Amino acid sequence: MRGVGLVTRRATGDVPVALAFDLTAVPERLPEPQARAIGGVALPCLALAPFEASAPLKVEAALTRWGVALDTPPVPAEAPPSVDSAPVLVVSGLSGAGKSTALHALEDLGFEVVDNLPLALFDRLLEAGPDTKTPPRRLALGIDSRTRGFDADAIVARLAALREEGVDVRLLFLDCGSDDELTRRFSETRRRHPLALDRPAADGIAAERTLLGPLRRWADVVVDTSDFRAADLRQHIADRFDAGAGHAPTLTILSFGFARGLPxxxxxxxxxxxxxxxHWNLALRPLTGEDAAVADHIRADPAFQPAFDRIVDLLLTLLPGYVREGKAYLTVALGCTGGRHRSVFVARGVAERLTAAGYAPHVIHRDKTDVILPAVETDPQLELATA
Structure with a gap:
């Protein structure tokens, strides 16, 4: 402390950061909005002359200007340890920052998702408790400026009260530090900003930043989506909130017969x-690719092993990419003429290799039990007889 020296003060615990002040820059009379990235989060930044008598009042005015209520209930000192596994997750954020994408990703992770819930029903939903007929699921509630009866300070106060009551509720806030990026998103999607239906999107963005200021300040997690594609945000949500169920696509290995059409x-x-x-071996014809004799016949083909290994290697190369892109379902089909022998055997082998690599494929043999059809391929013995 200037003029006093070093003094001891009791720590106040975690304090949300709402604004940044540059104490070296010369303040302008009508400053343009500036931002400073701290820890990957864009914060409003203002120049401030620290030795002026009005400096504390300017700080208070700036906090009010950016929608930070000074009497907003603080985050409890002994909050639950991890937002990742909280049973109730409130999701809010700026329009265009990706809230809908985040909620869809949470739903894919097993959350029960309720979007744009009227605040009057908020407590009633929590009081209802889990459905005893189904396994308990984590709850994700979407709340933003479109919500009926929206009041950021009231929401923060209610969330703080719920924590005091022992409810493990957390707040995820989706931000976009770049107003230009938000404006571009509204322009590309041809959607109107909900707070600027008859004005430029920039006006709505500025108004919403102020309106949602208390929620952003109180949030347990703030995600800046300025540089995120939709797939990047889905991956970020999955990495953070996946409770162990895995977020790889539902993988199906399907055997089929070309004689009955492509799946x-x-x-x-x-x-x-x-x-x-x-099929051309009369002893093997009534069997399927799940029988050992058929398996031995296929393995004896010199072309089998190199091709099989390359198919598996290709799938192991492609699957991580499908995971990154957020693909929910992936069906790998392996076909032969009738769908009883070669495709069945190879499908089983591929599934076993993928299981060993950590995936959980489902195996379906579409045509294995169908009536045996005459093969379309030419019988090798017939070719010899007519040669």
Missing amino acids: RDADLVFDMRFLSNP
Whole structure:
């Protein structure tokens, strides 16, 4: 403390950061909005002459200007240890910052999601308790400036009261530090800003920053989506809030017969008709690719192992990319002529290798139990007889 020296003060615990002040710059009479990135979060930044008598009043006025209520209830000193596993997660943020994308990602992770819930029903929903007929699920509530009866200070006060009552409720705030990026998003999607239906989007963005200021200040987690694509945000949410169920796509390994048509839902298709066909062996014909004799027949084909290894390697290369892009379902189809022998055997082998790599594929044999059809391929013995 200037003029006094070093003094001892009791620590106040974690304090949310709402504004940054530059004490070296010369304040302008009508300053343009500035921002300073701290820890990856964009904060409003103002120049301030620290030795002027009015400096404390200017700080208070700036906090009010940016929507920070000085009497906002503080974060409890003994808040629950982790936002990642909180059973109740309130999701808010600026329009265009990705709240809908985040809620969809949370729903994919098993959250029960309720968006734009009227505040009058907030307590009633929490008091209802879990449905005893189904396994308990974490709850995600979407609240923003469109919510009926929206009052940021009242929401913060209620969340603080819930924590005092022992409810493990946390607040995730989605921000976008760049007004230009938000404006671009509204322009590209041709949507109107909810607070500027008849004015430029920039006016609505500025008004909403002020309106949501208390929520941003009180939030447990603030995510700046300025540089995020939708897939990046989904991945960020999954990395943070996945409670162990995994967020890889639902993976299906499907065997089928070309004679009955391609599966409509296949994302990747591999043709196994280059392998020796067990159909031409009368002893193997009534069997399937799950029988050992058929497996031995296919393994004996010199073309099998190199092709099989390359298929598996390709899938192991592609799957992480599908995870990053947030793909929810992936069907890998392997086909042969009738769908009973080669495709069944290879599908089982691929599923086993993917399971060993940490994935959890579902295996479906579409045509394995169908009536045996005459093969479309030419019988090798017939070719020899007519040569």
